[in-house]
Amino acid sequence: MKHRQAQRQIRVIVALLLTLGIGTVWYKYTVLGFPLLASETQDVWRLEARLSFTALGGPVTARLNMPDPIDTLRPVFSTSLATAYDFRIERSAEREEAVWTRPDAPPGPEEVTLYTELFFADLPGYSYLPPSGVPSESGTVDQAILNTVSDYVSQRELDGAALVSFVLRELNNPVSELWLLLQRDSANASERLQLAIDILAGQAIAAMSVAGVELKDRQRNRPPKRILMVYLDEVWQGFDPGAALALDNNRFLPMQQGGESIFEVSGGEDSNLQISVVRTQRASFLNAVENARQGSSWLIDFSIYSLPVDQQSTFKLLLLIPLGALVVVILRNIVGIRTSGTFMPILIALTFLQTSLFAGLVLFLAVVSLGLLMRSYLSQLNLLLVPRIASVLVFVIIIYAAIGIASHKLGLRWGMAVTFFPMIILAWTIERMSILWDEEGAREVLVQGSGSLLTACIAYLLMANKMVADTVFLYPEALLIVLAVIIGIGSYSGYRLSDLRRFAPMERY
Amino acid sequence: MFGLASPRRLREMGIVGMNKRNAIYIAQNNPRKLYPLVDDKLKTKLAAREHGIAVPRLLGVCRIQHHVRELAAFLGALPGFCIKPAQGSGGKGILVITGRDGEHFLKPSGALVRQEEVDRHVSNTMSGLHSLGGRSDVAIIEELIEFSEDFNGYSAEGVPDVRVIVFQGYPVMAMVRLSTHASDGKANLHQGAVGVGIDIATGRALNAVQHDRPISHHPDTGRDLSQLVIPRWQEVLAIAARSYEVTGLGYLGADVVLDRNRGPLLLELNARPGLAIQIANGEGLEPRLHFAWLQHQANARSVQDRVDIAMDQMMKQNF
16 A cells, blocks of 8 residues: 555654754754753853043043953853943954043043953863963072972972962961071062962973952952962863962953953053952853854854844744644644634634733634624625625724723723734634534534634643743754654544544444 | 543444544545545536436536526426535535425425525525535536435434445445434434444444434434335445446445435435444444455456445444
């Protein structure tokens, strides 16, 4: 039989679609770091870097180093909060800088602010990538002294992070033996940092001083923090020199290293940088999309996310329609519910999305029952088909207007939502139900009418679920899975639930 | 449980469900291009006549509005007649006139119908008022069927008809559809007509159902339905079997009526026959369809041979 061949083809198509759909979802989930559910959230850091200075009068140029590239760091966006200044971001091979310029700044205090949102992708193998190589020793300490210090440190037989912590702790302790060996009394913070770099170099460990922002929630107006970055086990690890402990790299945002300046103001003096940090939550998938776009994955480049935002939201609605179709297919071919018009319930469900369920149901019942009343009168006139439906359509519009005006007068705001109903579809529904009434009786109208509404309600509940909507938007490839299920059901020749009920009396035989 | 049959039990009985009927029996045996022939009663009638099948006599056809003016003169000579749309469905738009009362026509109920009303009915029929999708149509004027007295007391108002499911030319299952008061004289099961399963071998009644539930007596007349026997059964089956040659449809339902004078007549054919016939017979279609398929694969047979094989084999104890 040809049937066998068709069945085999269907199985192949379904398997292909499932593989493709599940495969792409899996790829996005594991490789691109998409969250499985759209409801997952992620920390996002909001930074406000405020650069204040006293303008001398005349042209002003202010430069601020942007966060250094880290392979897990994902800036969401950066914008300037400074009126009267031209703002641009300058990119070069080594650095990114925010630049404000103003040709005619009045003398006196001025302020420019960089507002940035960013997050850290939770990728394994994080590493801080300094643009330059390993810095050389500074030579501030005499080589002979350094050798004795080296011996002293080596005696401890420490390595890695423990060694770094030990050195920092010793430097922080004003009465430690180390100061004797260094033949100094003490030093300020930046000198101590330089000493640490020199001592670590003696242990063949590369280190450098880096300035940046510590990411803690609700930090107000702090100056940039300086830390020690140490190259351990082939990754750069930050150390808090004060606490002498390793830092969580995903909680420190490096902005300046080595000889770079963190900010620079020409045409002003007394410049000062203060940074505020706030932690917020954001749907993980937004981050993931951003993330993948920056990684320029072709899957993202040629997806819905490449569209402008307003057009994306149109597709967000369109992507839901296959789910509605799936509900209709399941209810009709597996359950065996009769509906009036195959896809009319989906259109009604889409309308419910705009009117809310309760208002939608009330309005639908009102329009359809008034329409049926009017249509039953038209039956007696024996009008021809097209003029008949056209009259129903006109009447539907009149009902819309009547409901709109009545609800406005009664102060029921949801009544106005009646206009969201597709009137041509409603006119056809009324026409079909009326014919059904004539041919099969009122019972069949009730059966099909309530079947349609039930289908519409289930489709609505599915499509109105924000998590479902976001997840489909996140994984449009899941539609291939939906298609596979629909095709699979299309070749299902088993019993419907309604068959089981209908043939229940057969069990007697 | 919960008023549901167990799917396993139904499968054992060989019950064909909606999905299987649509996806396998209809989709694979009835090419779409053959549908227009069965969806248009006039075409069916003419094709059946060409194949030597007896049909209710065609008195006339109104094809254009112009014909309506000649209607009064034409109908004046007839004692009784029936007007129906060629593409109507579910008995819609059928006007039955059984006699005359002076100027006026009489319906079976005794109601008077004026000439203008008949004219308008025909005119509306041609403009598609009673047809599927409102397509313009033709009105068929047919001889009245006088149903055989064998059905006395078995039908409330309308004409009972015999529905035979024919698969690849083999009659596989049959039932009589008896109109009831609830079905408004129509022979459609889902409108409340009674379905009585008929033994293919003998033409005798098996079980009866109304609204998909078993019954034993006619709800209006109270007659014992198990006593029903279809006269000239072999001829009924032959008409049904021959519709396969007429239409080419592998899976079809043939509706046959029994006229007192002319015997079995083919009323209409259906490319999507319903499944309630299984309840009326207390048996699933699948084993019989399978048997017919094997016969069809084995040999090309004449109508008479197919009817003989069916009468010999299509009985409950064989499956």
